[in-house]
Amino acid sequence: MLSVAAAATTRLRLHSHILVLAYRNPFIVAKAVASLDRLSGGRFQMGIGTGYLKPEYAAVGVPFAERGALTDEAIKVLRMAWSGEPVSHKSTWFEARDTCVLPTPVQTPLPIWAGGNSNRAIRRAVELCEGWCPFPVSGAVSTTTRTEELSNMEQLREKMQFAKDLCEQLGRTAPLEVCMALFGHTTMKPGERATAAKLIDDYAALQEAGVSWSTVSVPSPSRAAFIENVQWFGEDVAAKVPARSNR
Secondary structure, eight states, rough: OHHHHHHHOOOOEEEEEEEEESSOOOHHHHHHHHHHHTTTTTTTEEEEEEOOOOHHHHHHHHGGHHHHHHHHHHHHHHHHHSSOOEEEEOOOSSEEEEEOOOOOSSSSSSSSEEEEHHHHHOOOOHHHHHHEEOBBBTHHEEEHSOOBBBBBBHHHHHHHHHHHHHHHHHHHOSSEBBOOOOOOOOOOOOOOOHHHHHHHHHHHHHHHTOOOOOOOOOOSSSSSHHHHHHHHHHHHHHGGSSTTTTT
């Protein structure tokens, strides 16, 4: 799907939100992602996560309990594969002998954003990735998705502070991109001033908390309506969110 989007556009960035990395051999992922980054002229951002569906893990023959460690190792393997140099690697999960992945990605490094709300997910993002993708979740849903609750700005600020402190402890100087959806927005009414005003305020609040990117889904009852709603969102909402002075 992203390859089609890449071929049909010239400026839009492409983002996998999210790819469950543990389901797949990282050398196969490395090849596919490098090709997509080349095809798109360096416009791909790789969103990854550990997933939470035990039946899916069973279906692909991957141990659910080891998904965190497996994901961390896969990220490291991806980085080695994207160097363009022969890679020899052996572990419990992956083995390769003088494996060379070509072409290499356009971007160096190719941005990887780690999803999840837990401290483990934040640590993965800070230690191994360019970005972090938390997501709003509360109540029983947090149990279902096997991640920590994140349902308000206070909780988000606490997690942002944890990420900041961790960056300082580890000596990370590169900025950590953060992609986060709005809290509580289940419906959107394009064209309404009140809706636009509320969205502007809420996106500004996320930005003030340190969020650098956000996800949005506009109503799409038809292709024409989708295009019209995207236009409205761009002009009446996105363009009017105040720019942060340090970005």
